[in-house]
Amino acid sequence: MDAYELITRNAAEVVTKEEIEALADDPDGKRAYVGYEPSGVLHIGHMLTANKLIDLQEAGFEVTVLLADVHAYLNDKGSFEDIRRTAERMRDQFIAYGLDEGRTQFVLGSDFQLEDDYTLDLHALELETTLARAERAMAEIKSGDAVKVSQAVYPLMQALDIPYLGVDLAVGGMEQRKVHMLARDVLPSIDRKPPTSLHTPLIADLASGVGKMSSSTGVTISMEDATSEIETKVEKAYCPPTADPEPDDEGRERENPVLQIFEYHVFPRFDRVVVERPEEYGGDLEYESYPELEADLESGELHPADAKPALASYLDRLIAPGREQLHNQ
Ligand code: IYR
Structure with a gap:
């Protein structure tokens, strides 16, 4: 690059x-x-x-x-x-x-x-x-x-x-x-x-995809979060199978925060992203760039239920050193 x-x-x-x-x-x-x-x-x-x-x-x-x-x-x-x-x-x-x-x-x-x-x-x-x-x-x-x-x-x-x-x-x-x-x-x-x-860019609210993620008004992910908290927050996140969701019932713009976090947090820091999947569902998927992952989510090849645990695991890896640092402070 x-x-x-x-x-x-x-x-x-x-x-x-x-x-x-x-x-x-x-x-x-x-x-x-x-x-x-x-x-x-x-x-x-x-x-x-x-x-x-x-x-x-x-x-x-x-x-x-x-x-x-x-x-x-x-x-x-x-x-x-x-x-x-x-x-x-x-x-x-x-x-x-x-x-x-x-x-x-x-x-x-x-x-x-x-x-x-x-x-x-x-x-x-x-x-x-x-x-x-x-x-x-x-x-x-x-x-x-x-x-x-x-x-x-x-x-x-x-x-x-x-x-x-x-x-x-x-x-x-x-x-x-x-x-x-x-x-x-x-x-x-x-x-x-x-x-x-x-x-x-601003990342959308994790739970709704509406507006921007903010520590004061909604769910955010911080260095204080335990692995299990990250898993739960990501599990509950809004993730339709598209990068371009329809507006909500009140006509407010929505984004896909799960994809945004893959794009802005995970791919810039990891050369390769592996989504683990049981053999019976087709086995692991590997991505070297964000657009490949987005395309698979949109086509249905990658299910949100598989993408989310992968996201939680990469986010956990990104914040683990900071979490450790906090414990030592
Ligand atoms: N306005 C920022 C804080 C901030 C940023 C810069 I660049 C400065 O020179 C001073 C303050 C915030 O909203 O956190």
Whole structure:
């Protein structure tokens, strides 16, 4: 796979294609980052962007993980002390998950976001941005219903992180895209260049296939889950024999989360996927790429009842090192 393909595989969106092509021409020493609000333990959402960081490391990039303690605080995630403690624990879980320890720089937001220059640049961005724009950027990030002043400061700080961390590429889930678009528009006003970004897809709710999977509203898979919990959650997952299900009774779009997890979590990390099946049902199936598995599910060759235990077993393998790490913490 060439560098451009590796950088962009499984991305829902890149901004812009030309800028990513330029990075892919000479990726060595380029730097990419993802920021995470420290909270709880790693879950499948963190793991999706981490998979992209692993792709980028393989393509030659240096990686920064921002443990965004100040952002979590602004988003009402708890006391600053608690958030800091959670951040320390997350670092070890990312390494256990597979980020290259020697080539991943972990930075706490509070290490640079409270400096004078940063604060003054932040105020300059505040002058350039309407409250309505900041609020729109936060629509899929903010917690709670009420709009607080902290939520208007939040996306501007996220924009400013990009030049302050000196990164060439900002990575995030699709829910981050409006913040990155705001950053593109507003950073030139303080003589910084508009950032290049890459957004990973959102995985649908496991049980219904509707909306997006979220630890606050539905079932998610986390590093805390025991093998048996993963098996049960996947067993109950929505998995019609198609990658393109019909909308539900209320007309809401649906996805097949089982296939999405195979595509975005399993195939990027395993060269070969084996679905075990008793001899009388045709014996084991082997796949070297996601489209082959999708085609077999759609044709009926692969039954959801066989695909699900295989998915649970690969997910278990992906989270086992992190689970171990948690037990040792
Ligand atoms: N908004 C992210 C957290 C975050 C991301 C980046 I990239 C930053 O520079 C700062 C914060 C979230 O929703 O978790």
